[in-house]
Amino acid sequence: MSYDVHAVRAQIPALKSGSARFDAPGGTQTPQPVIDAIVHALAHPLAVRGVQNEGERNAEAIVAGARSALADLLGADPRGIVFGRSSTQLTYDLARTLAKGWGPGDEVVVSRLDHDSNIRPWIQAAEAAGATVRWIEFDAATGELTLDHVRDALGERTRLVAVTGASNLIGTRPDLPAIAALVHRAGALFHVDAVHLAAHASVELDALGADFLTCSAYKFLGPHLGVLASRPELLETLHPDKLLPSTDAVPERFELGTLPYELLTAARAAVDFLAGLAPAPGGATTEGGTAGRRARLAAAFEAIEAHEDALRERVETGLAALDGVTVHSRAALRTPTLLLTFPGRSAADASRHLAARGVDAPAGSFYALEASRHLGLGDAGGLRVGLAPYSSEEDVELLLDALADYLATTPAGD
Template structure:
């Protein structure tokens, strides 16, 4: 199969701006089918869910369709798919709900590799009930977070381990299935932040070994939402705070207020667009066919990896030829996301320099404060370069040229 990058890029109106986007880890650009799906949802009758009026039926169909699509994406039962405002909000909600089952002396394990959204909610929830927080540190030299590092912090009082599926800062992909085995042997639950991973790898809740996994559709072409996947039977055991008249059904008992129906239409379209990469052309042909969507997602992520991996090698080779660049993304298994620092220069200046040349490669710690500090970069972080399905060779060459020009001027 061939990957027609031109046909794919033509479906992203934002790319007509001429900007080379390397800020995908913070949120991808949006293709036309997703934009149209959201507009279409708002252009037709829409009201609170029900079965009598056209608006009620449309709302119900959008919710049902989104749960099915997101369940396919995450390899989860649609009845275990919870919709929220963001992954951060969902993690806060679930941390408070799970903390109600903890006692003083219980232990929670977080990692220094994670985004703060998978650290602070657990730290704060543990403090509220007198539980102890333990931290598993990654190796700053290799960028690796091994199962052994997690195992060293897990004990008989461990109730939950929170770990990233992939670092949003340096791309490291910890061995989550291996971690899941040791966590479950200890009788604990595993909460996986899959926000960064979901844009680059095929996920299945059971294969991952996660009891809970969260992601955000705006990282993979969709609107700004949060999604949590779990087993319906596990969700049945949890009792969140809720309004008296709101339903107690799972997964609805975890959802507050009216869902954003137009965004759910966009989330479904985003999953279908991803599945459309399976034809190898990048045109999204066949989008909307839900009957074979899981198989097409399998194929799509294989095609996507075959596109991103050569681009990552091209980028790394080019960076190796530039003076004073240090790449902090070194793990053996990682996403195509690189964190750079420049000897003798501030990457915030490089960010501004590149932005003036229509190259979006932001600088910061990107809420991964503990990871940035673990790398010795403090809260400043570095320049983050993330590849996306619409990245092409010209983008890579523009970035390398821009960095070269910046370094020469900063000497």
């Protein structure tokens, strides 16, 4: 299918500011239909979920619709979709719940490649339970996290392995199905942080081999909302801390307090927006409908990946022509996310230089502290260039011109 980036951009009001935005890994800009969904939800009666009155029924329909939409996005069962404030909060809640069954001698495995939200909750839960933490390393020269790295960290008492679906710092996409096979062979559970992956590729819970998977809607054109996907039968075996009168049903037993209905309806709108980037089978209309949404999402992400990869290759070609740039994103399979450093120059200074020229590309380690340190960049990290479904060729040219100007006008230090 053809991909019309200008049609996508026309539906995102924030892009009218004129900046070339390469900050999508930290949060994408919002399409008008997603904004409208929030307004629509709040403009109609809402109440605690139920069937007695219009407000209750509206709330019930919003929750059911959001679970269905996120299940389609993640290739999961709607009964296994849990909503929370953020993926970090959901990971902390899950870690504390699972740790009730851990003890001395048990092992929990985390990776150097990950965002800290898929590291620290597991470390802290393991420490509280008296369990041991082991680390999966990655190759700093190539950015690859290999099966050998995983094997080296597994043991007879491994209870859980947590690995990113894609690095938010350098874009590396580990081979999740192969890792899952190793993890399950060791008798452990597999938790995948798909916050960065779900923004760039089609995701399917079972195909990836994940027992648990988290993502954040604001990374794929939606609102600030966390999502956990799992199998309902697995969730049934877990007993999180909750209020006594709150339901013990799954997935509701994992959701603390009243859900943010306006954000749920916006998350559904974001999924529908993405699905709408692919034509419905037979040319049928998709407006307001969910038929075939999973298939349309797969087709849409295929088009998005092709668009983003073409732009990434253009960025990489342009960077190769510039002296004084080191690219740390080198894995064979990766998202369109590039981490750059400038020997003798400051990545933070480069970010400020670009911002003054209408190019938004932030600098830092972006909570991937272990990865930044493992790359030899300390806590400072580098300049992150992240592409999104709305990135354009014009944006890329502005980026390359601004970087060339920075290198030409800023002398390198010792």
